[in-house]
Amino acid sequence: MNDISPTHPRYHSLLLRDKMAQAYQEGILADTALIAHGRGEAFDYILGEKTNPPANKAIEAATAALLLAKNPVLSVNGNTAVLAGEDMVNLANLIQAKVEINLFYRTPQRVMKVQEVLESAGATEVLGKEDDDYLPLEGLKGPRSRAHPNGVHQADVVLVPLEDGDRAEALVALDKKVITIDLNPLSRTAQKSSITIVDNLVRALPLMMAEVKKLKGCYREDLEKIVNEFDNAENIHNTLDLISQHFKRDERL
Ligand code: PTJ
Secondary structure, three states: OOOOOOOOOOOHHHHHHHHHHHHHHHHOOOOHHHHHHHHHHHHHHOOOOOOOOHHHHHHHHHHHHHHHHOEEEEOOOOOEEEEHHHHHHHHHHHHEEEEOOOOOOOHHHHHHHHHHHHHOOOOOOEOOOOOOOOOOOOHHHOOEEEOOOOOOOHOOEEOOOOHHHHHHHHHOOOOOOEEEEOOOOOHHHHHHHEEEEOOOHHHHHHHHHHHHHHOHHHOHHHHHHHHHHHHHHHHHHHHHHHHHHHHHHHHHE
């Protein structure tokens, strides 16, 4: 771990970089994980490294959808496990969701390492392990098409942070409500998902847990109203507006 001063203006971002670099050395992450992280950092910088109003709106809708779900599943890849494994497990416990590993660059070694991260974060049941049964997800090829019969395969609502576009699209085509957390509002995943939270995973998950506590006592009709009134395309459009305002503001520099 590098010695980073808490007074450094990019302290939190540098801490996360260190965590990712360390996890890469330990073989938890895919070879391209740091590139994906860097893309996320660039968008986060443009978004002011804060949770913006459209993200808060999506967080509310996503939480309502998860509370309404019969079989909610939280899908975890390498980046998600390293950046926010504990928050994913805590959120799953809070809403009684299942946790399932799904890796784009799947190897038995990485699956075991991600499983270890989740178990040491307190997960008692992890699906998608190397020896687990699985059914292929229609419309997808390769290892990422693996879906646990009691997990993603039968889920009605799936949270897929930092997902690839093909898998998000395939899940939507199977009539599942797909919630993603992705800092890039232009990614295919962001555009194709049912509810897109354009925010950093590390900020969005604690806010989702706070929202669960807020919405837990609500009537189903109130939760349904929140979900039905949410317009993902409009919300992404509002995020893109924020980004363009950011650039206009900086024209003076
Ligand atoms: O562990 P694996 O094998 O499943 O591989 C995981 C990665 C992330 C490497 C793989 O799925 C991949 O290549 O993803 P992409 O296609 O690069 O997409 C990752 C998306 O996540 C990009 O749109 C990034 O902007 C976004 N992103 C990166 N870091 C964050 C993020 N979004 C939210 N919070 C972040 N911290």
